[in-house]
Amino acid sequence: MAYSGPFQPGDRVQLTDPKRRHHTIVVQPGGIFHTNKGQIAHDDIIGADEGSVVRSTLGTEYLCFRHLMVDHVLSMPRGAAVIYPKDSAQILVEGDIFPGARVLEAGAGSGALSMSLLRAIGDQGTLFSYEIRQDHLDYACANVDEFFGGRPQNWQPRLGDLHDVTVADLGGRVDRVILDMLEPWECLKVSADILIPGGVFMTYVATVPQLMKVMEGIREQRCFTEPRAWESLVREWRVEGLATRPEHRMNAHTAFLVMARRLADGVTPPRPQRKARR
Numbered sequence: 001m002a003y004s005g006p007f008q009p010g011d012r013v014q015l016t017d018p019k020r021r022h023h024t025i026v027v028q029p030g031g032i033f034h035t036n037k038g039q040i041a042h043d044d045i046i047g048a049d050e051g052s053v054v055r056s057t058l059g060t061e062y063l064c065f066r067h068l069m070v071d072h073v074l075s076m077p078r079g080a081a082v083i084y085p086k087d088s089a090q091i092l093v094e095g096d097i098f099p100g101a102r103v104l105e106a107g108a109g110s111g112a113l114s115m116s117l118l119r120a121i122g123d124q125g126t127l128f129s130y131e132i133r134q135d136h137l138d139y140a141c142a143n144v145d146e147f148f149g150g151r152p153q154n155w156q157p158r159l160g161d162l163h164d165v166t167v168a169d170l171g172g173r174v175d176r177v178i179l180d181m182l183e184p185w186e187c188l189k190v191s192a193d194i195l196i197p198g199g200v201f202m203t204y205v206a207t208v209p210q211l212m213k214v215m216e217g218i219r220e221q222r223c224f225t226e227p228r229a230w231e232s233l234v235r236e237w238r239v240e241g242l243a244t245r246p247e248h249r250m251n252a253h254t255a256f257l258v259m260a261r262r263l264a265d266g267v268t269p270p271r272p273q274r275k276a277r278r
């Protein structure tokens with residue numbers, strides 16, 4: 001699938017009308033998009049540059065762009081809640097997802113994080129996406145395949161419980177483990193077993209009790225560095241002359257992020273670990 005250049009048959013194109021409403025179509029030669037503002041011939045879009053304007057038969061103008069990954073993630077069908085783009089961005093940078101990395105994620109859910117990880121690891125990397133529910137795995141596969149225009153060769157979506165995964169299943173240890181599941185503390189032992197020394201462990205949890213439990217669990221494993229926890233808040237601004245101000249609404253809380261690094265085998269954490277206050 002093309003990510004740049006003039007529109008080609010098969011491209012997913014986002015049309016924006018004068019009221020800033022989005023309509024997404026897949027352009028095909030001879031195709032027609034019907035709106036209550038008239039019709040648009042796909043052939044008027046194919047061959048045009050991104051950012052072009054097409055006019056419907058009733059004269060309404062539509063701005064044409066390809067879908068960005070964020071547009072796809074926020075509009076695609078979901079089986080499970082997705083990781084929001086602001087948090088995926090944190091995972092890519094704080095989790096140091098590099099080209100060629102071997103990464104394991106669980107659960108795959110709707111495939112939102114999978115897409116960001118697949119891009120970041122590039123063709124030389126491998127992403128193992130474990131999902132315990134067949135229906136959720138189906139969503140993940142459909143969403144990822146649709147975005148990339150086919151099954152990425154660096155992706156291994158697998159139906160299964162992370163508890164049961166072994167190094168042999170993965171053909172060796174992985175560089176990064178990223179968990180987005182209800183009870184990540186149940187999978188800390190397996191995460192430690194499959195991570196290389198120095199590897200990054202990250203998890204994404206929505207509530208304070210989950211955060212407390214996973215932080216304590218990581219400390220109890222005694223094979224990780226002291227875990228860090230944080231959240232990211234993104235607030236948009238309306239910039240209109242003297243009326244410039246923050247937007248009234250924001251997605252204030254999505255989830256907390258937790259990160260720790262795997263120590264070398266046989267090493268215990270060098271610093272005293274903080275005890276939970278009861």
Ligand SMILES: C[S@@+](CC[C@H](N)C(=O)[O-])C[C@H]1O[C@@H](n2cnc3c(N)ncnc32)[C@H](O)[C@@H]1O
Pocket residue numbers: 080081082083106107108109110111112113114130131132133136160161162163180181182
């Ligand atoms: C919130 S969703 C993940 C969403 C995903 N990160 C995304 O961005 O689309 C959590 C998923 O974890 C799966 N899950 C829970 N426990 C699991 C386990 N032990 N092994 C594999 N998948 C698991 C659930 O079935 C669910 O689909």
